[in-house]
Amino acid sequence: MDQLGFQTASSVARTQGKNALTLQKGQVFEGKIIKFFPNNTAALRLGSMNVTARLEAPLSAGEEYFFQVQQNDGIPRLQVLQADQAALKSGSADQAETAKVLQALGVMNNKNNQAMLGMFQSEQLPFSKDMVQKGATILQQANAMNGAGARLLATMNQAGLPMTLQTFQSLFQVEHGASLSTQLQNLEAQLQSGNAKTMSQAETSAVANLNRKLSQTMAMTNIESFSKTDTGNKLVQLMQMSQSAHAPQAVKEGAMTLLQKTGLVSENFGSAPWLSSFKEALMQPENRAILQNLLPQTFSAQNGVSVADMEPLELFRTVMNRLTLAEGEAGRQQLQQLLTLFQNADGQSKQVDLSSSALRQAMQMIQSNEGANVTTAQERQALTVLYQGTFTNESANAGGMSTIATQLSKLMQQIGMQHEASIAQQSTTSNQQTSLLSESAQEPLKQTLMQYMNQLPTSVQDTAETLLHRITGQQLLAQEQQGPLQQTAIQVPLALGNYHTDLTVQWEGRSQEDGSLHPDHCRIIFYLEMENLGETVADVQIQNRLVTVNIFNEKEKPDMMMELLQPFLKEKLAEQNYSLSSINWKNTEDETKHHKSVYESYSGFEGVDVRI
Template structure:
C-alpha cells in the first residue's frame, strides 16, 4: 500500500501549483501559458506555475528549452533553442544533447525525451548520472524511468543504493510483514545445514511476534460478564439478559441464575475435562485448581474464571475459545452463528430496547478494555515498539549513541530488523537467498528515504507499520502533515493525520483526522455500510481519552464509496493528502 499512497499523493499534488526551486546550470522544458501587461507571462513547468518577466520575444502556447544562468534572487533564464528553427521535437532534443556535449545514443535519447515530457529540471551532471544508473541497473524501461523521476523529484542521491531502494518500494505489492515471513520461512529451511543462522531466524521470529495484534476475548465473554456482575448498572444487566436470549443462550423461561448454575455443573463434570483444560489449564490441579467451586454460586465461579482466561492471539483461537464455552453452557449454537448475531446488532439498533443498547455499548467497550486505564495506550506503545524493531530509527539511534545520548548494547542493536538484514547480507548465502534479503532491506531503506518531504512551510511524514491481525497480514500507513513548531517537529495542535488500513472485514479504510487548535474532525472512507452500533458504543471512550490529552472531538463522518466509482473517477485520491502548493517565484528571461 505504501507505494500506492506515494503515487496518489504525487498525483494529488499535481492539482495545485508547487514552489519552484532552480539551481544554476539546470535545464528544463517549459511552456508559455499566457501573457499579462508589462511583459509578464505565466510559465508552466510540469505542475509548477511561475510568474516570468520576459526580456526576449517568445510566443504564447509554445514550449522552450531553458537554462538557468543565475539562480540567486530573481532567476535568469537563457533560451537554448530557437522556436523559429525547430523542425520537430526529436531534433530539438538532439540539439539539447549536442549543446551539452552529451553523445546521442539509445539511453540518452530515451532519457531526454522522458525529462522533456515530465518537465523535470536537470543539469548535465544529473543527466549523465541518471543515464549511468539506468545502464548499471539494466532498467531502461518505463518502471526504471519512474524510479529515476522519483529520485530527481525528491532530490535524493543518484546512487545504485537509492535507486534499488526506491524501486523496491514502488514495485512492492505484498505487505512488508508478508515479505518478512517469507524470508523467515526460507531461512528456517536452510538453518539445519547452517546452525549459525539460528540467531537470525529467532530475531525475525521476535520481530514478527511484536507485529501480532492480540485478538482479545470474544464479545460474548464480556456480555456474560456483564449479566453476572454486580459492578454494572441494572439497565446493562437487563439489556445483556435480553441479548443472551437473542443469541439463544437463554431459552424460554430460563433465568440467568439457572444459566450459570448449568455452567458450574458442566465445569465439574468429568466428561468435560478436556474442554475445561483448554480454557483453564490450572483447574487440572486437584480437579479445581484449589478453587472451592462447590461452595460458590455459578455467577461467582464464572466471574472468577473470566478474569483468568488467556487472551487469544488470533481469530482462530478466539473462535475455539467461544465454541468450548458454548459447550459448557450446553448451547446448540455454533461460534460462527453467535459471532454473526452479535456483529449484525450494530446495523439494527433501532429494533433494540434502551437497555439492550446500553449492554451493546458496554460489550464493545470491553473489547478495548486495555485502553480504559489512564495510562499510555497499549496499542500505541506496541506501534512504537514495531517502529523501533523494524529499524526505521536505526540511523538516528546510532547517531545518538556516538554522541553519548543513548545507551545502546549489542543485543538491542541486533533486535532491529534492518540490522539483522545488514548482517545477513554479509554472510555467504545463495544468490536466491541474497535476493530475498536484499529485497526487504531495499524496501526498508526506500521507505526511510520517502518518509519525509518539505513543501513550503508544510512538513509531511509517512510511515508504514507492519501488522498481523490474527492470520491477516497487513500494514498501517500513517501520514502526518503540518507546520513545524519551534522544536522542529510537526505541531500536534494544528495538523492532519491520515491512516491507511486494509482490514479483514472492512477491507481498505482511510481515516482522515484534521486537528485545529486541539479540535479534531474525523472522516472515515470505506465502501461498507456505516457501523452505527460500534461507533455509538466506542464514541464516549474516544471523547474521554482525547479530553484527557487536552483535545476535543467535534465530529466523525463516515463516507461510503463504491470501488467501481473510485476506479473511474479517481475519487479515492480525494481521501488522500492534498499537499498545499505555494506560488510567488518571479523569473527573468
C-alpha cells in the same frame, strides 16, 4: 495492495510538480510565456504552476520554449536552450534531432541517453545533464527504462536524494513492491523452509541469526487488543457482562438478551437454577477434562480453591473472568466446549456443533449495520460497553503515550526506521552507557539484514535484499520536509489477530520552536486495510483543537457502531483538551477517488505563484 494512503514516489513527484517545484541550476524544462513584465521578467506556465523568472533573450508571448536555469538566486535567470526548438518539442524526434538536444546539454549521443531524453520529454519532467547521464545507467541496471523509472528519477532529483542505483531500488520497492508485512512474511517463510543439510556453516549461522531477529520483529507487529476482539471473545465478554458484579443492571440485562438472540444460550441462562446446574456440570468427572482445557491450573490443588465450596454465581464469575479464548481454530474449539457445559446445565447431553460460520452469523445477528436486532436501550448499552472494551488504549507511561503508540514506536526502532540516526546518537554515548543496552536494542532488523546479506543462501538473498530496499525506501520518503509546513510519514506492519496489514500515518502542520507539530492546528491521515472493512482512510483535521474526522470507505456506513462509539471518542478527546466537531463517513466511489487525489498531493500551498 493499493497504496492509497502512502505518499509513494510517484505521488511525491506529483506533489512536487504541483505545489513545491524547485528548479535547480542547469535543469531544463518546457514552459509557456504568459505575460511580460519590465526588466526582461515574464510570467511562465510550467505544467499546472505559474512561475516568474528573468529571461536572457527576447521571446514571444504565447509560445512554448525549453529553458535552462542559469542562476537560481533571488529571481533566477533562464536561458533558452540553444537547440532546434522543433526538435526539443518533438516527442517522436529522429536520431538527428535528438542528437542536437543532447549536444546542447553537453551529453554524449548514445542509445541510452537518447532513450532517457525521450522519456523525460514524454513525461513532461524537468531534467538535467546529470539526470540524463546517471539516470540512463541506473535505469539500465535496474531494468526500468520506462516512464515509471523516469518519474522516480525526477523524484530523487527533486528531493535532493543521491542519484544512485540503491536509492532508485529503494524508492522502486515502496512504489511497486509488495507491502512491508507481506515481504516480512515471505522472508520468514523462506528462512524457515530452508534445508540446513545443504547449507554451509556460515549460511546456517546467518539464517539462524536473521530468523531470530525476524521472529522478534514479527512478534512486535501483533496489536494485543485486536487479538481479543474476534467473534468468540466478544461472545465471552457478553457472557461476562451478563453476570458481572460491577456492571449496571441495564447492561447486564442487555447482554443477556443479546446472547439469547444469538441462539447460543437458552432462556434459562444466568438464572439461579441454571447456575446451580452449571456448578453440578463442572463437578461431574466427565467434564473435568473440558474445564482443565478451558482453565488450566484454575482449580488445581495448589491454589486451594474448591469448586464444591463456591456459590454457583461466584463459580460462574470465576470461570468467565479467567477465561481468555485462544486465537483461531483453538479458540473456536474452546468456545464449543464452554457451550457444551452450558447445554449440560440445561439438561441436554448433545454436544454443540459450532462452526466458524455459525459464530460469525451469531454476532452479525446483533451487529448488523442498521442495528435491526438491537431493539432495547439495555441492548444498546451492552453493545456500547462491548465496543468500548474493544478500543481501550490506556496510557502506558508517565510521558502520556498510549499502549499502542508505545508499541508502534518500539516497532519502528526494531525495524530500523531510525537506524542511521541511532548510530549517530550512539557515537556520542559513552562505552559504559552503550554496554548497558541489550543486543536487540542495538541491532535493528535493518542492520541484521545488512550484516548477514552476503552470507545468506543465494535462494534467500533476493528476498532479503528486496526487504532491505523497502525499509530504506520508506526511510527516504518519511523524511520531514522543511518550510512553512512540516510533513512526516511512517508505515509499519501490523498483525490484527491473524490478519497482516500495513498501517500508514501522515502528519502535516506548522513546526513549533522545538521542531514538533503544533497540536492546535494540524492534519493527520491514517490508512489501513482491514480484513472486513477493506481499505480505510481516516482524515483527521484539527483547527483550534476542534477535531473533524472524515472516514473514506467503500463499505456501507456502520451506523450503530458509530452512534455508540461517538460519545466514547468525544470523552477521550476531551481528556486531551480536544473537542470533537463531527465524524463523517464517505463511501461513494467518486468521493474515494477525490480523496485519493487530494491525499496524494496535500503538501504545500495550491494555487500560489512561485518565483523560480
